[in-house]
Amino acid sequence: MTKQQIPIWLDCDPGNDDAFAILLSIFNPRYKLLGISTVHGNAPLSMTTHNTLAVLDLLNIFKVKVYKGEERPLINSPRYALDVHGVTGIGGVELPxxxxxxxxxxVSYVDALRDAIEANAHEICLVATGTMTNISLLIEKYPDVIDKIKYISVMGGSFGMGNATPYAEFNFHTDPHAIKAVVDKLQDKMILSPLNLTHKIIATADIRNQIYNEDDETKNSPLRKAFYDILMFYSKAYAMLEDMNTGPPLHDPVAVYSLLPIVDGNCAEYGYKYLRRKLDVVIGGPHEGESIIVNKSVPLDESENEGVYIGESLDAKKFWNCMLEALNTAELNLK
Structure with missing residues (x-):
């Protein structure tokens, strides 16, 4: 039986791993990509917007509408991750x-996003792979859309670790006021892919060879080389970490993929496990941006009946098969 397509809107800040999220959103047949909004984060907004358009060029896709979002956090000063993603925001490949x-x-991103939600009410899923500034301003301006969003899948947050500080993940730390506003109003619909999950999705040598292999004429196209180079540039930030010396993680497409087990209501099929808990986000101080489980009276390994779906694990082989199939389809689209 053919599974129903999921209408999605991607809010992103490309970013090397965002390029893979765009790839998966377009070339996996389960998704119907309605539009993309860009936001500050991995790089300044001018770069993340250009990178989005250039990645679409690379993929030979010219019908996806792209909207420029917010260029700074709600309150804090902007922070970028150019040390990880390169001086243009997507390192390793020379985009035009x-x-x-x-x-x-x-039309503004916020109005376009509102219109997409209205047109696909109760079916549309948002995927946010960057800072949450755009989404927080959307629900502030148009609170009526909250009930019409089916799920929002977010790459962000962490528990007992961090990559911006010892306590906080980059997206949450960069605009903590925005993610707190979204968590407060949307957490019962939120699917979270924290670092604790994404750090388990490693691009091993075998995966990298399936993305690109110069000795295999079926795997050495310019498109494959571009995505391989994007991945390998990104890997430099992780090469020195003891638990990631077999390859880099790939964060953002995990948020796209994590919609499937929840929407389908069949986590076992995807080897997906989650913990459902009420969350809060720390504002201010050295722990700013830290993800906090609210109800301490419930054991940390037990779910509540409401709150965020916190991804804990998934079948990495199935994820990578899905990612590689999207790349194969994208390559066919160029022929």
């Missing part, structure tokens, strides 16, 4: 300075 794709300027 001028893209064929152009962003939509006739």
């Amino acid at each position: 300075k001028t893209s064929i794709n152009k962003r939509v300027t006739s």
Whole structure:
């Protein structure tokens, strides 16, 4: 039986791993990508917007509408991750300075996103792989859309670890006020892919050879080389970490993929396990951006009846098969 397509909207800050999220959103047949909004985060907004358009060029896709979002956090000063993603925001590949794709300027991202939610009420799922500034301003301006969003799948947060500070993940730390606003209003619909999950999705040598292999004529196309180089540049930030010396993790497409087990209501099929808990986010101080489980009276390994779906594990082989199939389809799209 053919499974129903999921209408999605991608809010992102490309970013090397965001490129893979865009790839999966377009070339996995389960998703119907309605639009993309960009946001500050891994790089300044001008870069994340250009990178989005250029990745679409790379994929030979010219019908996805792209909207420029917010260029700074709600309150805090901007922070970027150019040390991880390179001086252009997507390191390892030379994207054209001028893209064929152009962003939509006739309507704002917040109005376009509201219109997409209204047109796909109770079916649309948002996927947020960057800071949550855009989403927080959406629900502030149009609170009526909250009930019409089916799920929001978020890459962000961490528990007992961090990559921006010892306590906080980058997306949560960069705009903690925004993620707190979204968590407060949308957490019963939120699927979270924290570092604790994404650090388990490693691009091993075998996976990398399936993405690109110069000695295999079926795996050495320019498109494959581009995504391989994007991945390998990103891997430099992780190469020195003891638990990731077999390859880099791939964060953002995990948030796209994690919709499938929840929407399908069949976690076993995807080897997906989650813990459902009420969350809060720390504002201010050295722990700013830290993800906090609210109800301490419930054992930490037990779920509550409401709250965020916190991804704990998934079948990495099935994830990578899905990712590689998307790359194969993208390659066919160029022929």
